[in-house]
Amino acid sequence: MKGTTLAELLHLARRRLSDAGIEGAAFDARLLVEDITGTTRSEAITDPDRLIDADMLTAVDAALSRRISGEPVHRILGYREFHGLRFSLSAETLEPRPDTETLVDAMVPLLAEIGERKGTCSILDLGTGTGAIALALLAAVPRASALGVDISEDALDTAARNARGLGLSERFKALRSNWFEGISGQFDAIVSNPPYIRSAEIETLQKEVRNFDPLRALDGGADGLDAYRTIARESARHLETGGFVAVEIGSSQKAEVTDIFLGAGFLMKTALRDLTGNDRVLMFTGGGKA
Ligand SMILES: C[S@@+](CC[C@H](N)C(=O)[O-])C[C@H]1O[C@@H](n2cnc3c(N)ncnc32)[C@H](O)[C@@H]1O
Known part of the structure; x- marks a missing residue:
């Protein structure tokens, strides 16, 4: 059976957030997918057919559900960039x-x-x-x-x-x-x-x-x-x-x-x-x- 590719996952994640009325759906979907799959923005362009593991798909699904229930994207990630530096949140x-x-x-x-x-x-x-x-x-x-x-x-x-x-x-x-x-x-x-x-x-x-x-x-x-x-x-x-x-x-x-x-x-x-x-x-x- 064919698995889910990076491009498909990004598309599905974006659609799920925008269908739920999340402002900035495309941006949040990209941040969550990149963080969980360990991929970069350029890999989404150069390697769109990369197959994504089942456990990563499950993790993205859970993260999207949290976002749809109102949790801010950086709380889900557990960090936020500030002045070019990465800060853990608690x-x-x-x-x-x-x-x-x-x-x-x-x-x-x-x-x-x-x-x-x-x-x-x-x-x-x-x-x-x-x-x-x-x-x-x-x-x-x-x-x-x-x-x-x-x-x-x-x-x-x-x-x-x-x-x-x-x-x-x-x-x-x-x-x-x-x-x-x-x-x-x-x-x-x-x-x-x-x-x-x-x-x-x-x-x-x-x-x-x-x-x-x-x-x-x-x-x-x-x-x-x-x-x-x-x-x-x-x-x-x-x-x-x-x-x-x-x-x-x-x-x-x-x-x-x-x-x-x-x-x-x-x-x-x-x-x-x-x-x-x-x-x-x-x-x-x-x-x-x-
Ligand atoms: C608006 S946040 C700012 C956090 C950080 N400096 C920033 O800019 O992202 C205000 C901070 O003040 C702290 N705070 C609130 N009351 C305080 C108090 N009486 N004494 C010391 N810190 C306090 C809070 O715990 C919180 O971390």
């Missing part, structure tokens, strides 16, 4: 998003300059999750070291594993802390993508986000700004003179978060939009130790 980590690359891109030249000038550059990443921001910065700035803080042990285990996988563990430490509670010392940069969704809004999020990203990574309190207040209040004590605080924000929060930081004595350095044109990153200076 139950209590947010999937790193492309929007957050805006913060990394903005920080790299500033941190590289500090690293050149001082020979080292220390980074505090508050709410590190998978370690995405801290580890992407370490990969781009060889003289930097980072402390990744999270309230979730599961996230810290995942961040430490990602650091090992990326060969960055010598320059990365993971610490359990409620924001600054367990932190001592000063840093050249404090970065954070904190939870910033208003509590009442969580129910209205897409089910892929609401059901699969951890609540602690999303819920920013009644007005979504709880974490910014803490970061603005506490950062000055932990920032080296001439250092930077950079935070990701929700697209409607620029004015409110700016007010919080200016009210805490910081100066605005820059405000950046993400690739889709939404306000996404605010960077502040000042407030450092005398």
